[in-house]
Amino acid sequence: MSETPARGAGGAAAETACSHCGLPVPAGLVEPAAEHQFCCSGCRVAYQVIRGAGLEQYYAIRERVDAPSRPALGSGRRYQELDDPAFLELYARATPAGLATIELYLEGVHCAACLWLVERTPMVVPGVASCRLDIGRSLATVIWDPAATQLSEVAAFLDSLGYPAHPYQGVERRDLERRSDRAFLIRIAVAGAVAGNIMLLAFALYGGAFHGIEAEFSRLFRWASLLLSLPSVLWCAGVFYRGAWGSLRTRTIHMDVPISVGILAGFSWGAANTVRGSGEVYFDSVTALVFLLLVGRFVQRRQQRSAARATELLFSLAPSTARLVEGGAVREVPVAALRPGAVVELRAGDSVPADGVVIEGSSTLDLSLLTGEVRPVEVAPGSPAHAGTVNLASRILLEVRSTGEDTRVGRLLRLIEESARRRAPVVQLADRISGWFVGAVLALALATLLIWLRLDPVRAVDHAVALLIVSCPCALGLATPLAVAAAIGHAARRGILIKGGDALELLARRGRMVLDKTGTLTEGRLSVVRWTGDEGLRPVVAAIEAHSSHPVAIALAAGSSLTKENAVADVVSHPGRGMTASWNGRPVLVGSPGFATGMGVEIGGAWQEAIEAAVADGLTPVVAALDGRVAAVAALGDPIRSDARRTLDRIRRMGWTVEVLSGDHPGSVATVMRQLGIERGRGGADPETKAELVREAGATRLVAMAGDGINDAAALAAASVGIGVHGGAEATLAAADVYLARPGLAPIAELLEGSRRTMRVIRRNLAFSLLYNAAAVSLAVAGVMHPALAAVLMPASSITVVLSSYRARTF
Numbered sequence: 001m002s003e004t005p006a007r008g009a010g011g012a013a014a015e016t017a018c019s020h021c022g023l024p025v026p027a028g029l030v031e032p033a034a035e036h037q038f039c040c041s042g043c044r045v046a047y048q049v050i051r052g053a054g055l056e057q058y059y060a061i062r063e064r065v066d067a068p069s070r071p072a073l074g075s076g077r078r079y080q081e082l083d084d085p086a087f088l089e090l091y092a093r094a095t096p097a098g099l100a101t102i103e104l105y106l107e108g109v110h111c112a113a114c115l116w117l118v119e120r121t122p123m124v125v126p127g128v129a130s131c132r133l134d135i136g137r138s139l140a141t142v143i144w145d146p147a148a149t150q151l152s153e154v155a156a157f158l159d160s161l162g163y164p165a166h167p168y169q170g171v172e173r174r175d176l177e178r179r180s181d182r183a184f185l186i187r188i189a190v191a192g193a194v195a196g197n198i199m200l201l202a203f204a205l206y207g208g209a210f211h212g213i214e215a216e217f218s219r220l221f222r223w224a225s226l227l228l229s230l231p232s233v234l235w236c237a238g239v240f241y242r243g244a245w246g247s248l249r250t251r252t253i254h255m256d257v258p259i260s261v262g263i264l265a266g267f268s269w270g271a272a273n274t275v276r277g278s279g280e281v282y283f284d285s286v287t288a289l290v291f292l293l294l295v296g297r298f299v300q301r302r303q304q305r306s307a308a309r310a311t312e313l314l315f316s317l318a319p320s321t322a323r324l325v326e327g328g329a330v331r332e333v334p335v336a337a338l339r340p341g342a343v344v345e346l347r348a349g350d351s352v353p354a355d356g357v358v359i360e361g362s363s364t365l366d367l368s369l370l371t372g373e374v375r376p377v378e379v380a381p382g383s384p385a386h387a388g389t390v391n392l393a394s395r396i397l398l399e400v401r402s403t404g405e406d407t408r409v410g411r412l413l414r415l416i417e418e419s420a421r422r423r424a425p426v427v428q429l430a431d432r433i434s435g436w437f438v439g440a441v442l443a444l445a446l447a448t449l450l451i452w453l454r455l456d457p458v459r460a461v462d463h464a465v466a467l468l469i470v471s472c473p474c475a476l477g478l479a480t481p482l483a484v485a486a487a488i489g490h491a492a493r494r495g496i497l498i499k500g501g502d503a504l505e506l507l508a509r510r511g512r513m514v515l516d517k518t519g520t521l522t523e524g525r526l527s528v529v530r531w532t533g534d535e536g537l538r539p540v541v542a543a544i545e546a547h548s549s550h551p552v553a554i555a556l557a558a559g560s561s562l563t564k565e566n567a568v569a570d571v572v573s574h575p576g577r578g579m580t581a582s583w584n585g586r587p588v589l590v591g592s593p594g595f596a597t598g599m600g601v602e603i604g605g606a607w608q609e610a611i612e613a614a615v616a617d618g619l620t621p622v623v624a625a626l627d628g629r630v631a632a633v634a635a636l637g638d639p640i641r642s643d644a645r646r647t648l649d650r651i652r653r654m655g656w657t658v659e660v661l662s663g664d665h666p667g668s669v670a671t672v673m674r675q676l677g678i679e680r681g682r683g684g685a686d687p688e689t690k691a692e693l694v695r696e697a698g699a700t701r702l703v704a705m706a707g708d709g710i711n712d713a714a715a716l717a718a719a720s721v722g723i724g725v726h727g728g729a730e731a732t733l734a735a736a737d738v739y740l741a742r743p744g745l746a747p748i749a750e751l752l753e754g755s756r757r758t759m760r761v762i763r764r765n766l767a768f769s770l771l772y773n774a775a776a777v778s779l780a781v782a783g784v785m786h787p788a789l790a791a792v793l794m795p796a797s798s799i800t801v802v803l804s805s806y807r808a809r810t811f
Helices: 041-052 057-064 085-091 112-118 151-160 171-211 215-236 238-250 256-276 283-315 408-422 429-455 457-470 474-493 501-507 517-521 535-545 551-557 593-598 606-616 644-653 666-676 687-698 710-718 730-735 746-782 787-807
Strands: 005-007 013-015 100-106 128-134 139-144 165-167 321-326 329-334 343-346 355-360 363-366 377-379 396-402 496-498 512-515 527-533 569-574 578-583 586-591 620-626 629-637 657-661 680-682 703-707 721-724 738-740
Touching: 041 151, 057 112, 085 329, 100 151, 112 128, 139 151, 151 165, 171 215, 171 283, 215 238, 215 256, 215 283, 238 256, 238 283, 256 283, 256 429, 256 457, 283 457, 283 474, 429 457, 429 746, 457 746, 474 496, 474 501, 474 746, 474 787, 496 501, 496 746, 501 721, 501 746, 512 517, 512 687, 517 666, 517 703, 527 535, 527 551, 527 606, 535 551, 535 578, 535 586, 535 620, 535 629, 551 620, 551 629, 586 593, 593 620, 606 620, 606 629, 644 657, 644 666, 644 746, 657 666, 657 687, 666 680, 687 703, 687 710, 703 710, 710 721, 710 730, 738 746, 746 787
Parallel strands: 512 657, 512 703, 657 680, 703 721, 721 738
Antiparallel strands: 005 013, 100 139, 100 165, 128 139, 321 329, 321 343, 343 396, 355 396, 363 377, 496 738, 527 629, 569 578, 578 586, 586 620, 620 629
């Protein structure tokens, strides 16, 4: 952003700051006579609205919290589609008081001053009962009276403040998660209260064991411990029993089995000894075990869900409206309200909301998210257009033929669901160990019982049960979930959102890394890859192309600024073919080879060779002619990411083989493979073929797939691990196991390295817990395991695992 010098009191040059956001004001926007200066129209509108509503305190709060300077993002939209009954039925809910409530995702929220400003909405917009902002997720919960105001007025006001609003699409799922979390927290609270109270009683019993205690008090404390432990053992630990029962039914032993054995063995024998009035009781260890394991499981679940929720919030930015044409008038409606036969208007930059046929106008469509092809496609009346593509050039009218699940995107989403259901579940390392662990513990318990039946039959059962209790894998059960939860949290701070621990365990191995080309290996946009000919003509071509919004024109105009030397006149656009103009009185033509030939420009010799070389490399040739003769040939394509080769070398060093699977032109795919040294790959693959190839490869070897388009989503779901790269389509975010919120390929290498470090932490945690179990089992077999010692060792092992997990530098 340019800076405009102004004279301060002392005469020194100083930049002019925006009165709203504080950023420098571009030179062209400075108004010398105006009291207030603004860097953009959004800041001007936001400043006027804030001042007009009497909310000037916002600026004082922003200064106190030292918030970063950011321009207002206001779009100026009217949000009329939010008042459509179909939209309100889909997103809004009624309250018992007869009001309505909705959750809106707000762009641009970043500090406490934003929180203060948004929550003052009821003071300005009549009919709004409350507006509460969850600043961590940028979600505003609005409660309003539909009889007094419309939702569009609320959204337009928030937009004027610089916070464009989008309907949040995960309300029902979030409500279910809240109810589930609330129930789980109640379970944890009960387990914690029980464990704490029984620990107090255990202190009295331990003190009595060393210094003496009256028999009636000992019986009272033992019976009280038994009764208090009932809710924890019978209800709180129910999640482990259900998991163990399901494991036994499917004959796949996992960690819930040894946990359940230890809990039930300790409680049952403690209850028997309480009734008999003799022997040891382990109620304190059993209830502490239940509490710690529940906390570990909750932490893991919340951490994994936070990554999934972060990608879910991105869905709210997807276009959810369309411009419906009725009786010559145009109005915005929710996409859900479209029906076959409806006519929608698509302006430049709009996403196509449904499958249909162009009935008026000509334009170009960006199909990259659907097909992987970065070069735009020309459309005219009669041409098909699919949902998910983007109109680039000019206004067209589209007659809707299919909507929702009947569109090509809808069919791809069904393919994604089928691929996800087919994927085999991952057996985690701790669960693989647990099968052997259960067998070893039961064998040792039996051996302890037999040995002590010979040495001291009275205490034989006590020692065998003590072994089952102290070997209950508390630390082993926490080893994986805590390490995974910590790693997912560290990764999220690095812009790597991981939905589950399965992905970390799989990516720590070696396998095939299948990469999409467009948007993954490349930038996903057209630019000049090669320029052959007069370099002096390049800024003139850029000046001509600056008059057009066509993707080819944008690529040719990028990076050049208008000067007197390259000023052009008489610019004429020939849609779909090229442009003509005059420069210093000399005619200039820029366009396709066919357009140049049709305008009488002769192409031959080296120029023809340059064009043929561009086509062979999968590039788009553009001819620049001066005075009726070819002066240069530009080859346009999708540039390779700057970090691609370096990152691929890192991935290969970790034992992965790299392949390319793309829907783009086979020639351009081959060129990228040659430049990056990739030996295996395929171009021209449609989404269904991609998914089938990935599924076949995954039948014999671990396959990770990285992509960004709708055409990649089914393959991501079919892969062992799907990786959605930055800027990906909504369907990609839904199908991927991991989403990279940072551009480039480097995050993929970081993900693989972080996964390996996470597995090292898990193995270290498992080693700690197994060493503890070995020591505890040895003491139990020897008959020297006292309840007080067990009460110390079990939490000590768990704390070791917690510190090991959260101190590790995984990402």
